[in-house]
Amino acid sequence: MKRLSSIFLAALLTVNFACKKDKDDSTVTPSNDVTLEGTINQSMTLDAGKKYILRGNVYVTAPAELTIPAGTVIMGDKVTKGALIIDRGAKIHATGTSSNPIIFTSGAPAGYKNYGDWGGIVILGKAPNNGGANVNIEGVSAQAGENGKHGGTDADDNSGEFQYVRVEFAGIALSPDNELNGLTFGSVGRSTKVDHVQVSFSGDDAFEWFGGTVNAKYLVAYRSWDDDFDTDNGFSGNVQYGIVVRDPSIADISLSNGFESDNNATGGPEAPLTAAQFSNITVLGPYAFKVKSVASASKKIYNYTFGDINGSYGQGAHLRRNTAQSIYNSVIIGFPTAVNFEKTNSGSKFSGNFLSRYKTLAAFSSGNGNDTTGFAANNRTLAGFNLADYFAGVVNQRIDSSSNVANIFELSNPNPLLKAGSPLLSGSKSVPAGLEQTSFVGAFDGSNNWMHGWTEFDPKNKAY
Structure with a gap:
């Protein structure tokens, strides 16, 4: 893959992606097949016709919105434990369809994919939890500023949509009680839409909620390593229609x-x-x-x-x-x-x-x-x-x-x-x-x- 050029801002140590601006100048779209890394601080729309690699912790920061169309394939880098983190105030619009889902998967070739090949997906919000208003999310090293923080008082907070999505071979146990799951929610609010999500072969939990009020439907936890539905720190959402399928040899x-x-x-x-x-x-x-x-x-x-x-x-x-x-x-x-x-x-x-x-x-x-x-x-x-x-x-x-x-x-x-x-x-x-x-x-x-x-x-x- 060709990597997009980046501009390092000395004061913030963030990365801006060199992208082609749309006519209204409100969003940008990648100009080539890309490796995503660093910080996305402008709204970005991915191209379903291209492949993407997550390298290291990739943060989407407020007020940026990341739009992922149906059929897009995003692969996590194993060496850098690639992960996608949607900071509070930012949004993800990942809207697949029943016939054309969005796929987050391992970058390894077919036949060589395995548990914990990459980090996972973390969505953070401003809804209440019982740990505080500025909580560091599990699995993400403490960061300066907003990166990786969750918590607030807005039960109706909106982090976007996550619908008809598969998450495969994510989840890494970084240290005891400090793991990245397949899909992690931190204080995500109830205006966020989550449905039709399959997490497969997670190296830790499939789904974990830390506080928040988000609701979810139609979840599949397939052959997880640790737990399937893990809830902590005041999560109070409603979850309906889900299936857990375990592997007898893996625990x-x-x-x-x-x-x-x-x-x-x-x-x-x-x-x-x-x-x-x-x-x-x-x-x-x-x-x-x-x-x-x-x-x-x-x-x-x-x-x-x-x-x-x-x-x-x-x-x-x-x-x-x-x-x-x-x-x-x-x-x-x-x-x-x-x-x-x-x-x-x-x-x-x-x-x-x-x-x-x-x-x-x-x-x-x-x-x-x-x-x-x-x-x-x-x-x-x-x-x-x-x-x-x-x-x-x-x-x-x-x-x-x-x-x-x-x-x-x-x-x-x-x-x-x-x-x-x-x-x-x-x-x-x-x-x-x-x-x-x-x-x-x-x-x-x-x-x-x-x-x-x-x-x-x-x-x-x-x-x-």
């Missing part, structure tokens, strides 16, 4: 969870409490994906034993340290512990959920504020690893036509639609304001596969 030493939620690192009562509301999420843990060979005539699903997975798996949902996060009408299957309420706040609700293929159903620690007496009445469970389990009786399976063998739920070909007669087509519980009421439980009904068209389940071998 983090810190214990990998589907959901992980804290109020803050100390478990203190600082406001706002982490009070996100999740609904219609399907979390498919490591026990969900292995099937033993069977005779072609039997079509039986066999048990996946507890010794067959990576030993660093934890909980389908780990709600801890004073979090008031709530989970409604969701499916959690295939984890050693389905849900762990570890000193949660009494504002945390867990209702309408279906839990299966677990070793321990639910753990309640001393000092837990969740309603332990209402747990059994408000949720459905299918104990153990019976042959008539979630996949055999609830969700569609793929039948190999050549061998007539039933395969549970292939990692590279997931089909999560509910089968006719599934008990999960009904039985949902009421949800609070801000969430859509559905009759079905989990992320999918029997006919609408909202992942169709824009997702990719073999990105390691995908050539862009």
Whole structure:
């Protein structure tokens, strides 16, 4: 790629890109295929016909707006741990389509891409959090001025749009408790639009929210290394329709969870409490994906034993340290512990959920504020690893036509639609304001596969 020339401003140590100005002089567009690095402090529109490389931490600073059209491919540089950081007051307009998504991926060639090949994407805003008005975002070294800071008082803050986007092979653990995730939100406000986002092969968490009020729909966390949906520091948005697909052989030493939620690192009562509301999420843990060979005539699903997975798996949902996060009408299957309420706040609700293929159903620690007496009445469970389990009786399976063998739920070909007669087509519980009421439980009904068209389940071998 040819790198754009840059002008270093001695006083600010930022980089301005040499670009072609549009007629109205309000935005600029790159004149060649480019490597993006330094600071973008003018509004810029990328060209879907070109390829881009993120080199090092690339900051978009206020009041600049970065527009990324449908079909654009942006690759992260491995050597410099390339990352894109949208500072508060700046905006990103990444609007793909169902047939032409925007792709952030590894710069490695097809067949050689891997976890943590590049840094990731960070979007920062001015909405409240419980850590302060000028908080350094995790994974980004402390910077002078605004770079990498988040927090404020504007719950309706707008950081732009992030729609029909894939983020692949990002996420780097820089040091303990200091990681870049696939997609990180810091105090992002509710006027920001986030929907139809797939994070695949993240070297840390897939999605993490630090404070903020942003809402999101239609999220896919595919084969993450650590957690899938991680919420902290007062995040209070609504997240609905999401799926987690885990790899049985990959987990983090810190214990990998589907959901992980804290109020803050100390478990203190600082406001706002982490009070996100999740609904219609399907979390498919490591026990969900292995099937033993069977005779072609039997079509039986066999048990996946507890010794067959990576030993660093934890909980389908780990709600801890004073979090008031709530989970409604969701499916959690295939984890050693389905849900762990570890000193949660009494504002945390867990209702309408279906839990299966677990070793321990639910753990309640001393000092837990969740309603332990209402747990059994408000949720459905299918104990153990019976042959008539979630996949055999609830969700569609793929039948190999050549061998007539039933395969549970292939990692590279997931089909999560509910089968006719599934008990999960009904039985949902009421949800609070801000969430859509559905009759079905989990992320999918029997006919609408909202992942169709824009997702990719073999990105390691995908050539862009």
